[in-house]
Amino acid sequence: MTAAPSTEKRVHIIQGEFFVTDDRNIMVTTILGSCVAACIRDPLAGVGGINHFLLPGELGSTQRGEAERMGVHLMELLVNGLLKAGARRDRLEAKLFGGARTVKSRSDIGKNNADFAMRFLKAEAITYVGGSTGGEQGRRIQYWPVSGRARQIMLTGQTESERPVKLPVASLVDNAGELELF
Numbered sequence: 001m002t003a004a005p006s007t008e009k010r011v012h013i014i015q016g017e018f019f020v021t022d023d024r025n026i027m028v029t030t031i032l033g034s035c036v037a038a039c040i041r042d043p044l045a046g047v048g049g050i051n052h053f054l055l056p057g058e059l060g061s062t063q064r065g066e067a068e069r070m071g072v073h074l075m076e077l078l079v080n081g082l083l084k085a086g087a088r089r090d091r092l093e094a095k096l097f098g099g100a101r102t103v104k105s106r107s108d109i110g111k112n113n114a115d116f117a118m119r120f121l122k123a124e125a126i127t128y129v130g131g132s133t134g135g136e137q138g139r140r141i142q143y144w145p146v147s148g149r150a151r152q153i154m155l156t157g158q159t160e161s162e163r164p165v166k167l168p169v170a171s172l173v174d175n176a177g178e179l180e181l182f
Contacts, residue, residue, distance in 0.1 A: 013052050018074055020049035020081035024146040031155070032098030033138040034110035036071070036117050039095040040078060040126065041148050042087030048145025049085075051078045054113065071113060075120050092126045095150050097141045099133035110134065 011028045013019050015035055019028055022045075030037050030052045041048030051074040083089065099114030114133035121128050131150070132139070138155040 013050065015052050015054055016074070018049060018051035018078045018081065019145075020047065020078065020085050021145050022047045022085060024144070026145065028143045028145060030141050031138065032141060033100055033102040034098070034113060036096060036098040036110075036113040036133065037141055037143075038075060038078060038117055038121075039097070039131070039141075039143045039145070039148075039150055040082060040092055041145055042082060042091045043093065043148060044091055045086045045088065046146050047082055047085045047087050048143075048148065049078050049082055050141075050143050050145060051075065054109070071116050071120065075117070075124075079124065079126075090125070092124075093129045093148070094121050094126050095129055095131035095143075095148070096121075096133055097131050097139055097150070097152060100135050100137055100139070102136065102138060 007025045009023070009026050011019055011021075011026055013028060013030050021028075024046070028050050030050065032052070035052055035054045037050055037052050039048070039050045053071045053074040055070055079089075079092070082092065096114060096117050099110040099117075101108050101110045103109075111134065117133075118128065120126075129148075132152055135154075140153040140155060142151040142153075143149070
């Protein structure tokens with residue numbers, strides 16, 4: 001007996017990118033350290049997306065060169081991309097990942113990125129349904145935008161750690177999608 005070929009397609013995004021789709025066979029991956037990825041979807045419209053940003057910037061910032069990496073810019077691109085694809089703002093739900101403190105210094109860029117993302121969600125009235133931010137380890141994220149399923153694999157140096165990570169429980173939302181942590 002032979003297994004049926006997989007129809008799942010993988011898309012990898014890097015810092016400064018975002019991706020929106022309504023194809024339930026697409027899984028998006030990214031690697032995060034102090035960067036943050038916002039995974040946002042409209043479960044009823046069947047559309048979702050993800051971004052990957054560093055340096056949150058300020059609302060109204062016009063600095064060229066850094067703009068594509070700025071959180072404000074990428075959050076707005078992601079939300080607008082979702083709306084253009086048929087999502088409704090009042091049904092958007094989000095998961096956040098990343099924001100690790102990967103370098104010891106006075107400032108905690110990862111925490112600043114994660115705090116910015118939470119403030120953005122609150123200001124835009126986007127429901128936060130879970131995720132994992134902070135800590136000192138990088139992460140590999142796998143996200144299925146249409147279903148909202150997310151998998152996090154914690155990275156330790158050059159190897160991956162598959163031990164479970166305990167997360168604070170966020171308020172539950174129907175159809176929030178799955179969240180797997182390794």
